[in-house]
Amino acid sequence: xxxxxxxxxxxxxxxxxxxxxxxxxxxxxxxxxxxxxxxxxxxxxxxxxxxxxxxxxxxxxxxxxxxxxxxxxxxxxxxxxxxxxxxxxxxxxxxxxxxxxxxxxxxxxxxxxxxxxxxxxxxxxxxxxxxxxxxxxxxxxxxxxxxxxxxxxxxxxxxxxxxxxxxxxxxxxxxxxxxxxxxxxxxxxxxxxxxxxxxxxxxxxxxxxxxxxxxxxxxxxxxxxxxxxxxxxxxxxxxxxxxxxxxxxxxxxxxxxxxxxxxxxxxxxxxxxxxxxxxxxxxxxxxxxxxxxxxxxxxxxxxxxxxxxxxxxxxxxxxxxxxxxxxxxxxxxxxxxxxxxxxxxxxxxxxxxxxxxxxx
Amino acid sequence: xxxxxxxxxxxxxxxxxxxxxxxxxxxxxxxxxxxxxxxxxxxxxxxxxxxxxxxxxxxxxxxxxxxxxxxxxxxxxxxxxxxxxxxxxxxxxxxxxxxxxxxxxxxxxxxxxxxxxxxxxxxxxxxxxxxxxxxxxxxxxxxxxxxxxxxxxxxxxxxxxxxxxxxxxxxxxxxxxxxxxxxxxxxxxxxxxxxxxxxxxxxxxxxxxxxxxxxxxxxxxxxxxxxxxxxxxxxxxxxxxxxxxxxxxxxxxxxxxxxxxxxxxxxxxxxxxxxxxxxxxxxxxxxxxxxx
Amino acid sequence: xxxxxxxxxxxxxxxxxxxxxxxxxxxxxxxxxxxxxxxxxxxxxxxxxxxxxxxxxxxxxxxxxxxxxxxxxxxxxxxxxxxxxxxxxxxxxxxxxxxxxxxxxxxxxxxxxxxxxxxxxxxxxxxxxxxxxxxxxxxxxxxxxxxxxxxxxxxxxxxxxxxxxxxxxxxxxxxxxxxxxxxxxxxxxxxxxxxxxxxxxxxxxxxxxxxxxxxxxxxxxxxxxxxxxxxxxxxxxxxxxxxxxxxxxxxxxxxxxxxxxxxxxxxxxxxxxxxxxxxxxxxxxxxxxx
Numbered sequence: 001x002x003x004x005x006x007x008x009x010x011x012x013x014x015x016x017x018x019x020x021x022x023x024x025x026x027x028x029x030x031x032x033x034x035x036x037x038x039x040x041x042x043x044x045x046x047x048x049x050x051x052x053x054x055x056x057x058x059x060x061x062x063x064x065x066x067x068x069x070x071x072x073x074x075x076x077x078x079x080x081x082x083x084x085x086x087x088x089x090x091x092x093x094x095x096x097x098x099x100x101x102x103x104x105x106x107x108x109x110x111x112x113x114x115x116x117x118x119x120x121x122x123x124x125x126x127x128x129x130x131x132x133x134x135x136x137x138x139x140x141x142x143x144x145x146x147x148x149x150x151x152x153x154x155x156x157x158x159x160x161x162x163x164x165x166x167x168x169x170x171x172x173x174x175x176x177x178x179x180x181x182x183x184x185x186x187x188x189x190x191x192x193x194x195x196x197x198x199x200x201x202x203x204x205x206x207x208x209x210x211x212x213x214x215x216x217x218x219x220x221x222x223x224x225x226x227x228x229x230x231x232x233x234x235x236x237x238x239x240x241x242x243x244x245x246x247x248x249x250x251x252x253x254x255x256x257x258x259x260x261x262x263x264x265x266x267x268x269x270x271x272x273x274x275x276x277x278x279x280x281x282x283x284x285x286x287x288x289x290x291x292x293x294x295x296x297x298x299x300x301x302x303x304x305x306x307x308x309x310x311x312x313x314x315x316x317x318x319x320x321x322x323x324x325x326x327x328x329x330x331x332x333x334x335x336x337x338x339x340x341x342x343x344x345x346x347x348x349x350x351x352x353x354x355x356x357x358x359x360x
Numbered sequence: 361x362x363x364x365x366x367x368x369x370x371x372x373x374x375x376x377x378x379x380x381x382x383x384x385x386x387x388x389x390x391x392x393x394x395x396x397x398x399x400x401x402x403x404x405x406x407x408x409x410x411x412x413x414x415x416x417x418x419x420x421x422x423x424x425x426x427x428x429x430x431x432x433x434x435x436x437x438x439x440x441x442x443x444x445x446x447x448x449x450x451x452x453x454x455x456x457x458x459x460x461x462x463x464x465x466x467x468x469x470x471x472x473x474x475x476x477x478x479x480x481x482x483x484x485x486x487x488x489x490x491x492x493x494x495x496x497x498x499x500x501x502x503x504x505x506x507x508x509x510x511x512x513x514x515x516x517x518x519x520x521x522x523x524x525x526x527x528x529x530x531x532x533x534x535x536x537x538x539x540x541x542x543x544x545x546x547x548x549x550x551x552x553x554x555x556x557x558x559x560x561x562x563x564x565x566x567x568x569x570x571x572x573x574x575x576x577x578x579x580x581x582x583x584x585x586x587x588x589x590x591x592x593x594x595x596x597x598x599x600x601x602x603x604x605x606x607x608x609x610x611x612x613x614x615x616x617x618x619x620x621x622x623x624x625x626x627x628x629x630x631x632x633x634x635x636x637x638x639x640x641x642x643x644x645x646x647x648x649x650x651x652x
Numbered sequence: 653x654x655x656x657x658x659x660x661x662x663x664x665x666x667x668x669x670x671x672x673x674x675x676x677x678x679x680x681x682x683x684x685x686x687x688x689x690x691x692x693x694x695x696x697x698x699x700x701x702x703x704x705x706x707x708x709x710x711x712x713x714x715x716x717x718x719x720x721x722x723x724x725x726x727x728x729x730x731x732x733x734x735x736x737x738x739x740x741x742x743x744x745x746x747x748x749x750x751x752x753x754x755x756x757x758x759x760x761x762x763x764x765x766x767x768x769x770x771x772x773x774x775x776x777x778x779x780x781x782x783x784x785x786x787x788x789x790x791x792x793x794x795x796x797x798x799x800x801x802x803x804x805x806x807x808x809x810x811x812x813x814x815x816x817x818x819x820x821x822x823x824x825x826x827x828x829x830x831x832x833x834x835x836x837x838x839x840x841x842x843x844x845x846x847x848x849x850x851x852x853x854x855x856x857x858x859x860x861x862x863x864x865x866x867x868x869x870x871x872x873x874x875x876x877x878x879x880x881x882x883x884x885x886x887x888x889x890x891x892x893x894x895x896x897x898x899x900x901x902x903x904x905x906x907x908x909x910x911x912x913x914x915x916x917x918x919x920x921x922x923x924x925x926x927x928x929x930x931x932x933x934x935x936x937x938x939x940x941x942x
Binding site: 061067077121124125129130131132133135136139140144146147162163164166185190257276280283284287288291316319320322323324326327330331333334335336337338 | 432442445448449450452453455456457460461463464466467468470471484495519555584587588591597619621622623625626629630632635636637640641
Binding site: 209210212214216217218219220221222224225228229231232233234235236237238240246329 | 737756761766778782799802806849
């Protein structure tokens with residue numbers, strides 16, 4: 001029986017968990033000993049969010065094989081529904097971690113519902129058409145949220161949908177002691193920042209369990225079968241649309257949870273933050289980390305998120321350098337001539353290592 | 361009468377989209393890639409014509425020609441340096457490279473020209489007043505529409521009649537077979553990028569005349585919308601890109617006027633989604649089915 | 653296995669064994685004389701072109717039947733109609749007495765038709781074992797949550813499925829390649845794997861589209877034995893498209909000949925061999941005279 005491969009897969013999964021746990025412990029230790037400065041600790045929660053975004057997008061792009069250019073839209077749905085939940089229940093649930101957890105669950109649920117609705121038309125299309133429609137949905141979600149004005153008072157939640165830009169927060173007619181949560185184009189304002197690095201770590205672990213275990217189950221195999229050959233998958237009795245939807249909605253809900261965490265990390269957050277460029281940013285993490293490669297997504301996210309920050313010394317040149325790095329990496333990893341050259345280098349290196357090992 | 365004014369502004373905005381979409385659709389048809397850098401070539405075209413007009417004091421037409429020449433070279437360079445090495449690579453790799461090129465152009469422009477918007481002087485000034493001044497149409501609009509129609513007709517003739525045009529169509533159908541027929545595929549693709557980029561330069565000058573602020577990010581949204589227009593009309597189809605562009609412009613202008621300014625992009629995209637659901641290959645596109 | 657098949661066909665309470673007058677070939681070994689497949693006036697047209705017209709065919713429960721005809725006669729189109737890759741424009745398909753009109757490709761498979769493809773369609777980036785496991789997808793019963801939380805049901809179903817996958821692979825001498833990528837197998841092995849994957853879906857009718865294409869004579873001989881072995885082991889009907897006449901004539905109990913989308917002859921090997929219209933279809937009118 002092919003248990004050997006089974007264990008090899010399981011070991012790869014376990015190594016990913018171990019890597020994340022060790023990183024968390026090391027960073028926590030550094031943080032509690034005051035070895036990280038303010039700007040460095042400020043990066044921790046966003047990095048966690050983007051890791052979850054990248055891993056979940058990898059489910060759509062790498063494992064399902066459909067190019068999505070609107071992943072930030074789901075993050076946005078999660079962020080604002082999460083902020084509304086956390087701020088709305090401020091008086092009901094005093095415990096901040098409880099509110100944070102609930103906000104992430106609500107964010108995930110809302111994003112899952114939106115993901116399902118978006119998925120109905122999107123998953124009927126293929127290739128670049130699918131990509132352009134996900135992009136379109138990302139922009140639609142962004143603009144719809146820009147029209148939202150939300151406040152809460154003792155009578156409950158007040159929501160205005162500001163279609164023609166004529167309404168302001170005053171139209172909410174909040175009672176005394178009421179609080180404005182979302183102010184249209186300005187987005188969420190005055191949010192209490194309750195997101196923590198530990199919550200980010202837990203969310204990453206949950207995401208890893210969901211994605212990695214899904215991939216190794218019959219459902220994950222069905223999703224990959226749809227990616228590899230849709231017609232053959234159909235012919236062995238796999239309902240293609242159902243599994244496409246399963247992957248898409250799971251991916252959206254994880255993005256929603258990440259969004260909720262992200263939203264509760266900033267006191268001011270506009271919907272414009274979750275635009276096409278954010279979707280692209282996450283897609284770059286996924287592609288550079290390797291399609292279908294979960295650990296790769298994590299590493300690529302960490303490196304590429306820190307890179308522009310590390311390049312701050314070069315100030316104005318940093319994004320230019322980032323662009324050049326991106327192009328050069330894609331060329332070196334995908335050009336057949338360069339790829340063969342690197343492969344030969346690696347095999348030489350590998351051989352010499354093997355020799356050393358056998359010699360010793 | 362108000363409606364007519366909105367319609368006219370929609371058609372001229374749509375003509376700009378159509379010009380960009382024509383370039384986009386040709387490049388997509390032959391290279392089968394979402395060239396996200398296309399929008400930024402528009403922006404470069406805008407800056408070059410701006411510089412030529414203000415710093416060198418060239419007349420408007422000449423400045424646009426300079427921009428076209430520059431963008432043609434730029435397009436060929438981008439294709440040769442960034443896309444050609446990836447001809448056999450997976451399409452996602454090419455897409456990410458295109459995004460890299462797009463970032464590169466935007467940030468290079470940011471470094472060279474700064475983040476402050478430049479006030480662009482329209483290539484043509486003045487307005488045409490009709491119906492006792494009730495309806496005024498700017499000359500820019502007229503020039504844009506005329507340009508667009510001329511370009512569309514010229515491209516249709518070029519791809520249909522000339523040797524190079526036929527080579528282009530052959531390459532977009534099947535590169536391997538085209539190569540076997542003795543067509544130089546690389547040169548054909550370069551030519552397509554050259555034409556697409558030259559069109560982007562024209563579109564850049566017209567776009568900046570239409571809404572006279574010029575920034576490093578000026579091109580990205582029109583670029584995306586133009587691609588939407590190309591998909592709308594059926595990607596790869598020249599009349600499709602033309603019709604798609606005009607429709608998109610009209611829908612955008614009318615929804616801005618009558619429904620919501622904030623949601624105008626959403627409405628445009630929603631129409632795109634509906635059209636793709638009804639006709640999955642766009643208005644004029646041909647649907648191909650996988651052979652089992 | 654026969655239990656689950658009965659369950660699928662909904663035959664637990666009703667006794668289907670009503671001896672019917674048959675004009676098609678029913679092997680003596682078949683206790684249940686009702687046909688597994690009936691095509692009645694099946695047809696499809698693309699635009700104005702009638703690709704298949706008035707196709708009538710009835711298959712016994714453990715019959716091996718062949719579908720032959722010149723290139724472009726519409727043989728693969730019939731497979732695509734049977735598996736609902738194309739929707740028939742007219743006619744009826746009865747699978748085990750059930751009309752498949754409203755079924756999708758995946759539903760038809762679960763109702764009992766599995767197939768292979770002329771141009772091999774494996775999941776190339778996955779291992780040989782995983783290919784068969786994907787075929788066993790519907791034989792496992794744990795839900796998405798069970799898979800993510802790895803509840804006991806997950807481990808139980810996965811273990812059974814893995815063992816069964818290895819059994820199917822062993823049947824086709826693929827067990828030693830279980831961990832290799834399907835795309836890296838040699839051509840003949842890929843064809844065998846495709847059959848193994850189709851069988852894993854527990855069909856009652858197996859459609860093989862040119863199973864011997866690209867095989868050398870010794871591989872073809874082995875394939876012939878295998879096809880008979882599959883029928884005898886799993887007690888299923890097999891319908892195959894093939895250009896290798898020695899294979900068709902040797903193992904098919906019934907043969908249908910198609911030309912320009914129409915059936916031109918039906919019968920056993922002997923009858924087909926001597927049918928003048930068949931000879932004409934293959935060799936042209938001149939060949940028929942000689």
